[in-house]
Amino acid sequence: MKARCWHGVRDVRVERVPDPGILNPGDAIVRITSTAICGSDLHLYNGVVPGMMHGDILGHEFMGEIVEIGASVKRLKVGQRVVVPFPIACGQCFFCEQKLFSVCENSNPNAYLAEKMWGHATAGIFGYSHLTGGYAGGQAEYARVPFADVGPLVVPGELPDDKALFLSDVLPTGYMAAEACDIVPGAVVAVWGCGPVGQFAIQSAYLLGAERVIAIDHYADRLDMARTVSHAETLNVDEVDIVDALRAMTGGRGPDACIDAVGMEAHGAGVAYAYDRVKQAMRLESDRPTALREALLSCRNGGVVSVPGV
Ligand SMILES: NC(=O)c1ccc[n+]([C@@H]2O[C@H](COP(=O)([O-])OP(=O)(O)OC[C@H]3O[C@@H](n4cnc5c(N)ncnc54)[C@H](O)[C@@H]3O)[C@@H](O)[C@H]2O)c1
Numbered sequence: 125m126k127a128r129c130w131h132g133v134r135d136v137r138v139e140r141v142p143d144p145g146i147l148n149p150g151d152a153i154v155r156i157t158s159t160a161i162c163g164s165d166l167h168l169y170n171g172v173v174p175g176m177m178h179g180d181i182l183g184h185e186f187m188g189e190i191v192e193i194g195a196s197v198k199r200l201k202v203g204q205r206v207v208v209p210f211p212i213a214c215g216q217c218f219f220c221e222q223k224l225f226s227v228c229e230n231s232n233p234n235a236y237l238a239e240k241m242w243g244h245a246t247a248g249i250f251g252y253s254h255l256t257g258g259y260a261g262g263q264a265e266y267a268r269v270p271f272a273d274v275g276p277l278v279v280p281g282e283l284p285d286d287k288a289l290f291l292s293d294v295l296p297t298g299y300m301a302a303e304a305c306d307i308v309p310g311a312v313v314a315v316w317g318c319g320p321v322g323q324f325a326i327q328s329a330y331l332l333g334a335e336r337v338i339a340i341d342h343y344a345d346r347l348d349m350a351r352t353v354s355h356a357e358t359l360n361v362d363e364v365d366i367v368d369a370l371r372a373m374t375g376g377r378g379p380d381a382c383i384d385a386v387g388m389e390a391h392g393a394g395v396a397y398a399y400d401r402v403k404q405a406m407r408l409e410s411d412r413p414t415a416l417r418e419a420l421l422s423c424r425n426g427g428v429v430s431v432p433g434v
């Protein structure tokens with residue numbers, strides 16, 4: 125099959141690789157019909173997430189048709205269309221029983237490495253470095269989906285792919301970011317980053333009862349989308365001091381909740397940004413946390429800072 129493979133910093137190639145096969149009785153093989161590129165893939169592309177190896181197949185946002193199932197798969201059938209969530213979950217461990225699927229303790233065989241790096245490990249994740257298990261991803265013609273009875277969502281036949289694909293990651297990620305804010309009617313929520321995760325966080329914040337959502341980015345088209353599609357107020361990081369502007373817009377108090385949907389490769393300016401940039405390049409820190417720092421400085425006393433950004 126053809127797949128998109130990682131070969132180093134800013135070096136990814138479409139290559140011929142062996143087709144995946146069933147390895148465990150709980151596996152399914154999915155023929156991929158749609159896949160997406162995540163902001164998280166940019167962190168791999170730019171080489172700021174460790175644990176990538178030559179030839180790793182990228183992609184953790186994908187959907188398609190089941191073409192083969194292992195002997196113990198009960199819930200899924202060949203021919204069904206599924207969206208595959210990016211974390212791989214066993215469905216039976218301490219965390220899965222609490223529905224904390226993204227920290228399943230059975231699906232990441234390299235958890236011990238992730239613990240050294242991050243303190244705690246995540247679940248296995250498709251196409252996301254050997255620290256999350258080294259699983260082949262879904263920017264490919266086929267993918268092997270372990271524990272297939274647990275994660276994949278069956279898609280009704282008539283729903284087009286582009287109405288379902290975002291359930292693989294960016295919609296639930298944005299929704300959960302807003303849900304974690306404990307939004308009450310009248311709340312003001314600020315969202316850093318107007319990529320897909322930020323856009324869904326903005327819509328989810330309104331859905332959960334926010335009165336005002338203030339969207340922050342530096343791309344005019346993304347700010348336009350936040351304004352026109354979701355009716356958010358917007359701030360451009362290139363034009364104003366964000367902490368001052370948010371304070372001014374909230375009667376001096378700060379937003380009730382702040383969502384960092386930017387993550388470790390935030391853009392910025394000034395001394396703090398230069399300091400982060402140098403430390404990240406020298407591998408003295410893994411992140412450039414400009415947005416996170418602004419979120420912490422802006423949030424009102426007793427408010428919530430929610431961090432979906434990697
Ligand atoms: N927790 C999860 O499960 C999960 C899932 C998906 C994505 N993510 C992470 O969420 C983040 C956003 O994902 P995405 O797909 O929307 O990415 P994206 O790259 O499309 O969007 C990020 C946006 O942040 C903006 N930005 C950069 N610096 C900024 C700053 N200082 N202030 C305000 N905005 C700034 C960029 O201009 C860009 O529009 C990434 O870090 C990604 O890795 C996490």
Ligand SMILES: [Zn+2]
Nearest residue numbers: 162164184293
């Ligand atoms: Zn993603």
Ligand SMILES: [Zn+2]
Nearest residue numbers: 214217220228
């Ligand atoms: Zn589990």
